Amino acid sequence: MKTETLQFKSYIEEKGLLFTPERQSVAEEVFSSHDHLDAEKVLKSLRVRGSKVSRATVYRTLDLLVESGLVEKIDLGEDRAAYEHIAGHPHHDHLVCLRCGKVQEFEEPLIEQLQEWACEKASFKATGHSLNIYGYCENCTAK
Amino acid sequence: MKTETLQFKSYIEEKGLLFTPERQSVAEEVFSSHDHLDAEKVLKSLRVRGSKVSRATVYRTLDLLVESGLVEKIDLGEDRAAYEHIAGHPHHDHLVCLRCGKVQEFEEPLIEQLQEWACEKASFKATGHSLNIYGYCENCTAK
DNA sequence: GTTACTGCAAAGATTTTGCACCTAT
DNA sequence: ATAGGTGCAAAATCTTTGCAGTAAC
Numbered sequence A, B: 001m002k003t004e005t006l007q008f009k010s011y012i013e014e015k016g017l018l019f020t021p022e023r024q025s026v027a028e029e030v031f032s033s034h035d036h037l038d039a040e041k042v043l044k045s046l047r048v049r050g051s052k053v054s055r056a057t058v059y060r061t062l063d064l065l066v067e068s069g070l071v072e073k074i075d076l077g078e079d080r081a082a083y084e085h086i087a088g089h090p091h092h093d094h095l096v097c098l099r100c101g102k103v104q105e106f107e108e109p110l111i112e113q114l115q116e117w118a119c120e121k122a123s124f125k126a127t128g129h130s131l132n133i134y135g136y137c138e139n140c141t142a143k
Numbered sequence C: 001g002t003t004a005c006t007g008c009a010a011a012g013a014t015t016t017t018g019c020a021c022c023t024a025t
Numbered sequence D: 001a002t003a004g005g006t007g008c009a010a011a012a013t014c015t016t017t018g019c020a021g022t023a024a025c
Helices: A003-014 A021-032 A039-048 A055-068 A109-121 A138-142 B003-014 B021-032 B039-048 B055-068 B109-121 B138-142
Strands: A071-074 A082-085 A093-097 A103-106 A125-136 B071-074 B082-085 B093-097 B103-106 B125-136
Touching: A003 A021, A003 A055, A021 A039, A021 A055, A021 A082, A039 A055, A055 A071, A055 A082, A093 B109, A109 A125, A109 B093, A109 B109, A109 B125, A125 B109, B003 B021, B003 B055, B021 B039, B021 B055, B021 B082, B039 B055, B055 B071, B055 B082, B109 B125
Parallel strands: A093 A125, B093 B125
Antiparallel strands: A071 A082, A093 A103, A125 B125, B071 B082, B093 B103
C-alpha cells in the first residue's frame, strides 16, 4: 500500500472510523493520479477498474481526504470542485487555459511571502489561499 | 443617471440591443452597491425596491454587465458567483473569512508583477486572475 | 412584421441527504 | 447490540433554457 494510503488509513482509524474497501479505492484513485480530479472523474476511473463505489461514497470520501490534510480541494473557476493530493507537491498556484482547459502549475515563493505580509497588515489569520491565473496557454496562443 | 449606467446603456445600444427598464434596474442595483453581490441578492434588493424583474433576467443582465467590462464576476469559493462593479475600483484581491463570511479587499502591486513574471516564464497569456486568501478576520480571531 | 426581451416553469448540473439495509466490533 | 458505512433515489442549490406572450423598431 502506498505511503499516502497508509497515512489516510491511520487518519481514519485514529478518528475511530472504519477503513473500508470503498474508502481505500477512492483514496488510491486520488493518490495515483497526478492530474486534477473531480468527483465524476474519480467515479469513472473506479468504474473502469471494476470497482463499484457509489457516487455518494465518492463525495463522502473526498471530504474525508480533505479533512485528513492529504488532499486539497481546489477551485479552478469551473462549476465542479477539483481535488489534488498534496504529498510531494509543494504548494503551488494555477494557470488555467480558457481555450483547452489545461491547468499548469507554478510556484512563486515571493508571492506567498507577500500574501503573508498582506494578511499581517489586515490582521487576518490565513489558513489557505487560491491563486488562479486565467488566460491562454502557449499552444492555444500560437493558433 | 450614473456614469456607469450610461456606459452600460452605450454598450447595450452599440451592440444593437435594447436598454430596457429591467436591464437598467439590474445595472443600477449593481452599480449602487459597494459590496459583493450575487444574483439572489440583486433579485431581493430589486424586489424590496418594488422592481419586478425576474430571476432569469437578473442572470441574463449580469452576464451582459460582465461582457461590457463594467462588472467583474468573482469566485469566492462559495457555491454561487459574486459580482462587483469595477469603476473606481482598481484591481484587488480578497480575504475571505471562513467564520463570518466577511470579504475584505487588499491590493499588492508587487504580487501582480510577480504574476506577470510567472506567466512570461510559462509563455502563458493571461487575461485575468483571482487570488483569494481564506482564513479568519480580526474580529473572528479575537473570539 | 420582424427581431428582441421578459417571465415562467421546466430542465440541467453538481452536490448533499434521508433512509433502509448491511457490516464490523 | 450498537455504531458506523454504503447505495439508492430524492432533495437541494444555483443557473440555464424553451417557449409563449409582449414590446420595440
